[in-house]
Amino acid sequence: MIVIHHLNNSRSQRVLWLLEELGLPYEVKRYERLKTMQAPPELKAVHPLGKSPILTEGERTIAETGAIVTYILETHGAGRLVPERGTPDYWDYQHFLHYAEGSAMPPLFLKLILSRMPQEAPFFAKPILKAAVKAVNERLLGPQLETHLDHWDRSLAATGWFAGADFSAADVMMSFPLEAVGSRLGFGLRSNIPAFLARIHARPAYREALSRGGPYAYA
Ligand SMILES: N[C@@H](CCC(=O)N[C@@H](CS)C(=O)NCC(=O)O)C(=O)O
Known part of the structure; x- marks a missing residue:
């Protein structure tokens, strides 16, 4: 079992x-x-x-x-x-299977940890930490996240799924980074991402x- x-x-x-x-x-x-x-x-x-x-x-x-x-x-x-092995959809599938945890989650996790640091610091360190976190967000994490969100939205545009015309395990893997961003940050004007989340959340298996x-x- x-x-x-x-x-x-x-x-x-x-x-x-x-x-x-x-x-x-x-x-x-x-x-x-x-x-x-x-x-x-x-x-x-x-x-x-x-x-x-x-x-x-x-x-x-x-x-x-x-x-x-x-x-x-x-x-x-x-x-x-x-997707069928060796097809373009199969390689998109492989990409998203690895990308979800390998590339999409690390900046999200870092952003979450940094956002908590000023709250948990002694009062005299809070202003310095706040300024440092703001700088890292503006210079590094913010632009990186925009690139990731654009990649998700563009990848979903053709079929509504991440790897070809059909629902696949790539969609399962990608659900968590998308849900994590949706719950904390939002997607701006990228409509394919919230549409994807609404679709997966309605699935009986989900x-x-x-x-x-x-x-x-x-x-
Ligand atoms: N890349 C790993 C990440 C595993 C991971 O960090 N899991 C979190 C759950 S969201 C956890 O166990 N956090 C508790 C901890 O780090 O102590 C995976 O996808 O399995």
């Missing part, structure tokens, strides 16, 4: 959604974030990195969402939710995954 070690309000929600889309049986083992937002230490007993998601099945333990998604598709997917995963602030 596939077991997903799932942290509340986290990117792990995507894995539950993928399993629902494929109609596969699975168990969810839920973990609650600490006040610091970190994962509880019990997750380190499952995998040394102690982050969610983690998949276990029999003797196998896999961490890292992209690897988990690939494992599920290759061992239980029977070719579903992956709704079912929410009921299995518990609280999720991004949907």
Whole structure:
């Protein structure tokens, strides 16, 4: 049996959604974030990195969402939710499968961490930190995020999906960065992104995954 070690309000929600889309049986083992937002230490007993998601099945333990998604598709997917190998859609699929965590999430995570720093600093350091965070946002993260958002919007323009004419696991992987931006920052005038989110949030498998995963602030 596939077991997903799932942290509340986290990117792990995507894995539950993928399993629902494929109609596969699975168990969810839920973990609650600490006040610091970190994962509880019990997750380190499952995998040394102690982050969610983690998949276990029999003797196998896999961490890292992209690897988990690939494992599920290759061992239980029977070719579903992956474009035909070698086609342009397949390479778009590969791009988004890796890009979601490799390139889209790091600036979002950095922005979140930096936004918290002034609040948590002693009062005398707050003004300096605020100015430093503002400068990093204006010079580095802001322009980078604009480039990412344009890439998402343009990629969705033709079909409404990230890899070809059909819904695929690339859409599942990309859901979290889009939801994270949607919940904190917004998309400006880029209409293809909110349309994509509305479409995935209406899918029965997405709704079912929410009921299995518990609280999720991004949907
Ligand atoms: N790139 C990794 C990121 C894993 C990750 O950072 N997961 C977060 C959940 S959103 C987590 O466990 N955070 C708690 C912590 O870092 O202690 C993946 O996609 O699996």
